[in-house]
Amino acid sequence: MKVTLLGTGTSQGVPVVGCQCAVCRSDDPRDHRLRTAAFVETGGLNLLLDAGPDLRLQLLRKGVTRVDAVLVTHEHKDHLAGLDDIRPIYFMMKEPIQIYAMPRVLKVIRKDYDYAFRQNPYPGVPSFTLHPVHDEPFSVGGIEITPIHVRHLTLPILGYRIQDMAYITDGSFIAGTEMQKLKGLKLLVINALRIKEHYSHFNLQQALAIIEQLQPEQAVITHISHEMGLYEDVCQGLPPNVRLGHDGLSIEII
Template sequence: MKVTFLGTGTSQGVPVIGCACEVCRSLDFRDKRLRTSIHIEIGDSSIIFDSGPDFRQQILRENITCLDALVFTHEHKDHTAGMDDIRSFNFLQKKDIPVYARKNVIEQLKREFAYIFSETKYPGIPSVDIKEIKNTPFVIGKTEIIPIEVTHFKLPVFGFRIKDFTYITDAKTISDTEKEKIKGSKILVINALQKEEHPSHMTLNEAIALAKEMNADKTYFTHLSHKMGTHKKTEKLLPENIEIAYDGLKIEI
């Protein structure tokens, strides 16, 4: 299984016009963070988790030419706004693109992209095959995917486990029951927004504590804001088996 980090930032973590913070001024490519998303290649399947506003740019950068499924973690715009750009995959693959999401996310997509779901189809619009998921395992191709429900302030959000890889973004708290699904992962990806307390995201220290509790072979932090600081400075604060992810990072599992 190959995992590519398409984006590791937030809407508060991407380059901002006129911003003079050290992240925006940094010349380190690892500090150029687009909105959070990952691409997984496993067997014959090409799966993307979340399509934020930077989706098209990320796809072009990584030269992704096949999309077998788009899976959403939750309905916030920094994770869904780029769904319109799957139309290119419709054109290349000559078929609907399966979109996996929980009921409330599907309802949001239908409001935000009403033209896609209209009974009157305008030529060239994206074509999707909506598949509702719940907090039970589902299969894409030959691959089982296990949802992990976390809490983002008061909003339920799905993380996902695929074999020995677990991906969680936009989490503040995780119940003991859901943590059991994470245990035994070799690679864990979790969000770490900033160092200061935040109502809906784990802080750096909270993410480190969860990483130690889950005890994966390697943990990567994603969904980073400007307030976290530069990659170079932040990585010095981390235990040996924890790293900061960056856009374009590829790992084999």
């Protein structure tokens, strides 16, 4: 399995428009962050995790030509606003794009992209097949995927476990029953917005406490704000099995 972080930035991305802080002015490319998304290649399948406003650039950078499923974590625009940019993939594949999400999120997709669901759609619109995700694991092309229920402040959202990796973005609370589903991971990708506490996201200390509890072989932090600090500085203070994610980071799991 290969996991590639397509974007690791919080909702505004980094640099933030108009910001003059040291992170936003950094010339280290690892301090520049598109909105959070990931790409998982396993068992001959290409799985896209979220479709935020930077999706076009992310698909270009990764050279994606096929997407077998889009697993959406929640409906906030930094995770969903780029879904239309998957059209060239649809044109290449000549098959509807398979989208998995909570029923509430599928409703938002139907509303935001209503033109894709009309009886006689305008030529050139994408075609989406929507799959509701509940509590139970589901299979995409023979690969079992376990939904992980997470709270984003008060909003229930999803993380996903795919074989030995799990992807938790935008969480601020994970219940004990869901933590059980995250045991024995080789790779955990988990969000931490900044050093200081935040009302709707884990901060670095909270993410590290979850990593400590779950003991994955390795963990990567994502959904990072410019308030986290410079990549080089933050990495120095992390445990040996934890690193700060950066755009384009690719991890092979055997």
